[in-house]
Amino acid sequence: MTRQLPDRRFLGDLRRLLPQERVVTAAPTLAALSRDQTEMLEPGSALAAAFPVSTEEVAALQRCASEHRVPVVPRGAGTGLAGGATAVDGCLILSLMRMDRIIEIDREDLVAVVQPGVINATLAGAVARAGLFYPPDPSSFEISSIGGNLATNAGGLRCVKYGVTREATLGLEIVLADGAVLRTGHRSVKGVAGYDLTALFVGSEGTLGVITEATLRLRTAPPPPGTLLASFRSLPYAAQATARITAAGAAPSVLELIDRTTIRAIEDWQHLGLDTNAAAILIARSDTPDYGRSELDLVAVACREAGAVDILRATDEFESEGLMAARRAALPALERLGMTLLEDVAVPRGRVVDLVAAVEEIAERHAMTIGTFGHVGDGNLHPTFVMPRGDPDARSRAALAAEELLRTTLDLGGTLTGEHGIGLLKRHLLGEELGSVGLQASRAIKQALDPLGILNPGKVLAPDS
Ligand SMILES: Cc1cc2nc3c(=O)[nH]c(=O)nc-3n(C[C@H](O)[C@H](O)[C@H](O)COP(=O)(O)OP(=O)(O)OC[C@H]3O[C@@H](n4cnc5c(N)ncnc54)[C@H](O)[C@@H]3O)c2cc1C
Numbered sequence: 001m002t003r004q005l006p007d008r009r010f011l012g013d014l015r016r017l018l019p020q021e022r023v024v025t026a027a028p029t030l031a032a033l034s035r036d037q038t039e040m041l042e043p044g045s046a047l048a049a050a051f052p053v054s055t056e057e058v059a060a061l062q063r064c065a066s067e068h069r070v071p072v073v074p075r076g077a078g079t080g081l082a083g084g085a086t087a088v089d090g091c092l093i094l095s096l097m098r099m100d101r102i103i104e105i106d107r108e109d110l111v112a113v114v115q116p117g118v119i120n121a122t123l124a125g126a127v128a129r130a131g132l133f134y135p136p137d138p139s140s141f142e143i144s145s146i147g148g149n150l151a152t153n154a155g156g157l158r159c160v161k162y163g164v165t166r167e168a169t170l171g172l173e174i175v176l177a178d179g180a181v182l183r184t185g186h187r188s189v190k191g192v193a194g195y196d197l198t199a200l201f202v203g204s205e206g207t208l209g210v211i212t213e214a215t216l217r218l219r220t221a222p223p224p225p226g227t228l229l230a231s232f233r234s235l236p237y238a239a240q241a242t243a244r245i246t247a248a249g250a251a252p253s254v255l256e257l258i259d260r261t262t263i264r265a266i267e268d269w270q271h272l273g274l275d276t277n278a279a280a281i282l283i284a285r286s287d288t289p290d291y292g293r294s295e296l297d298l299v300a301v302a303c304r305e306a307g308a309v310d311i312l313r314a315t316d317e318f319e320s321e322g323l324m325a326a327r328r329a330a331l332p333a334l335e336r337l338g339m340t341l342l343e344d345v346a347v348p349r350g351r352v353v354d355l356v357a358a359v360e361e362i363a364e365r366h367a368m369t370i371g372t373f374g375h376v377g378d379g380n381l382h383p384t385f386v387m388p389r390g391d392p393d394a395r396s397r398a399a400l401a402a403e404e405l406l407r408t409t410l411d412l413g414g415t416l417t418g419e420h421g422i423g424l425l426k427r428h429l430l431g432e433e434l435g436s437v438g439l440q441a442s443r444a445i446k447q448a449l450d451p452l453g454i455l456n457p458g459k460v461l462a463p464d465s
Contacts (some may be wrong), residue, residue, distance in 0.1 A: 007047055007090070014048060014092070017060050022051040022098070033095065034087035036080035040341050040395070041424055044089035046073070051098045053179060055173060055212040058094070060417040062210065063179035065092055071457050072177075074206035076116065076148030078110055079140045081342055082423025084152065084205045084459055094210060096147045103213070110218045111170060111187055116211050123216075123438035133221040135162035138419070139328050147211050153203030154421035157327070160377035161253040161287075162219070166202040166421065174201055177450040200445070205421045206456040208449045209351035226291030227320040230303035231278035231310040235259055235360065235372075237279035238351040241306035242376050245284070246349060249409055250298040255284035255377025259356075262371035262384075273327050275310065282308075282376070283327055285320075310372050328400050330373040331384065337369070338386045341398050345409040346380040346418030358408045359383045366392075366401040371395025380418030407432070427462040 014023050024030065024047045026030055034043035047070065052058045065072045073093040078085050087093055100117035107125060112134065114123055120141040127134045138144055144154070150172070155164045162168075171185025185191065185198035201209055231236040238257055245255065258266070259280045267274050273282065284299045286292025300311050304379035314320035347355045356372065357383075363370040374381040385402060387394035406416050406429055416426050416433050431439045439461075446453075446461060457463075 006068060010046060010064070010070050013064050013068070014050060014061070017064060018050055018052065018057060022053070023249040023272045024049045024051075030093070031089070032091045033078070034077065036078045036085040038083040038086065038423070038425060039339055040399070041083040041086050043087040044091065046087040046093050047092050049093035049095055051095050053098045058210055058212050059179040060182055061092070061094060062175050062177060065454055066178050066452060069452060069454060069455050070351070072150070072210075073456050074147075075212050076151070077119070079144040080148060080152060080420065080423065081344065082152075082417065082421040082425045083204075084421050084423035084456070085148075086424055088458055096210070096212070097145065099212065102126055105132070105218070107132065109187060110220075112216045112218055114146055114214055114216065116145060116150070118146045120144055120146060120149055124174060126219055128221065130452065131221055133219045134216065135159070135219065136165045136168050137333065146214060146216075147173060150202050150211050150214055151204065151206050152419065152421045155378065155380065157254045157256060157324070157375065160255050160375060161251055162317055166199055168217045169198055169202050171212060171215040172198050172201055172211055174209035175212055176209050177452065177455045181212075182209065184452055185215065201419070204421060205460050207446060207460050208423055208455065210455075222253070222287035223289050224291060225285040225287040225320065226296055227254075227291060227314040227323045228284045228296045228299055229312045229314075229323050230282045230284070230300070230308040231275045232244050232280045232282070232307060233278065234307065235268060235280045235307055235356050236353050237307035238282050239376065241282055241303045241308065242352060243349060244302035244306050245299050245377075248300070248302045249299045249321050250286070252284040252295065252299060252377065253287040254283065254324075255375070256283045257281070257373060257376035257381065258283070258327060258330055259372040261369060262330050262334060262373045265337055265371060266326055266329045269333045269336055270326070270329050272322060274326060278309075283323055285324075321375035327373070330371070331382070334371045335383050339389045339395070341385040341387070341402055341436060343383045343385070343402055343405060344380070344420040345383065345405065345414055345415045346378065347409060347412045347414030348411045349377075349379045351414065352379050352381070353379060353404065355409065355410055355414070356377075357404065358412075362401050362405055362408075366397055368398060368401050375418070378418065379414070402430070422460045424459060425462060427458070430460070430462070
């Protein structure tokens with residue numbers, strides 16, 4: 001009640017800044033814009049959503065929000081899996097999706113300059129048409145935005161060879177909480193002037209500033225990849241194979257794992273001919289010359305030595321893409337089985353075997369269905385808890401089991417999140433990974449850049465942690 005008058009004043013000011021059609025207060029639209037793909041979280045009630053088309057408009061909106069002390073939740077395509085774009089009570093949802101221009105692709109400097117609302121696949125396609133390559137490829141590449149990829153430091157399938165989004169980022173334009181515009185980084189290949197602010201903002205989940213432009217590092221296009229699929233009768237064997245592949249000196253451009261629960265979910269849905277008796281499959285790709293022939297030979301030997309019972313080599317590009325489609329179908333296939341809680345744990349490569357054993361043990365002890373898949377070459381897996389919809393008891397058990405898995409991951413020298421971020425979902429555990437000094441330093445950075453605490457409040461850092 002007490003907020004009504006200030007809220008009305010804020011909305012009045014907002015409507016003076018943007019044309020009517022780019023400020024939305026209709027409840028159904030706000031409800032749709034208040035969630036990301038994290039099913040377990042309930043969003044707060046947003047005040048309005050704004051759709052700026054320029055940096056100047058974002059800056060004006062931030063100044064207005066600062067003046068009225070209104071929280072701002074930046075939003076890309078809403079495909080996040082940690083609740084980073086989940087609305088908080090009384091917030092302005094700041095959608096960056098209308099800032100969707102590819103400003104430049106430069107073949108000499110090997111850079112692309114883009115606005116945040118460009119979809120990853122749109123950029124990758126435009127870059128490929130110019131004969132170049134933009135490596136970061138989250139499985140959501142067809143639906144997630146570059147702004148969201150930057151804000152979460154997204155990983156992806158090719159990141160095992162080419163690095164995650166941060167490694168592909170040379171510079172950023174950022175609107176700070178008070179509306180000031182900051183430019184970070186450089187366009188040159190090298191550059192070490194001052195603190196690495198670019199690296200700080202990549203992965204900051206919309207809590208330190210709003211990304212309004214990015215200068216991204218491109219590469220010359222590698223040769224077309226070849227693909228191999230290896231089936232195993234035991235999940236730990238598949239995990240061991242990844243260590244052998246690395247030890248053999250192979251550097252595949254993709255190295256992914258899918259376990260039996262996930263294979264069966266994919267088969268039930270897509271009928272791709274995957275071996276449903278396999279305990280796990282590994283999918284490896286190589287983009288070295290001749291469809292990666294000699295590198296995939298090394299991978300095949302390593303897999304056989306680790307106990308692979310079957311190895312399939314894609315004979316053409318169509319078959320190759322089919323195998324990749326199987327991997328990309330993993331999450332949607334599990335989502336068809338019920339409500340999901342998708343984890344994103346990452347451990348040093350040498351501890352992957354322990355991690356998959358822990359997942360199997362936790363699934364059994366809690367009587368939970370867990371489908372595991374992910375970027376095993378990076379040590380980054382997505383054990384996905386599947387529960388019947390509308391079963392609060394299963395939900396609480398899953399939350400408990402997931403927390404156990406996260407603590408086990410930390411004990412294995414790993415991290416709570418390899419690529420999806422902390423968001424709302426894991427903020428209560430962040431201190432266990434960072435330690436009190438790490439948490440204090442993070443709070444100091446947040447306080448320095450957003451003293452009023454209006455940028456995506458409560459995300460990453462819990463209010464009372
Ligand atoms: C099927 C599926 C597969 C996926 N596979 C992967 C994968 O392989 N690898 C991976 O890393 N992730 C994956 N994800 C998760 C998700 O797609 C990524 O986190 C993605 O980077 C989010 O982009 P988005 O545009 O949807 O951002 P949103 O979900 O809208 O936002 C994500 C976070 O970024 C912030 N944000 C968004 N835009 C900006 C901006 N311009 N400035 C500041 N902050 C901003 C938001 O506040 C929020 O904290 C997957 C998701 C799905 C549904």
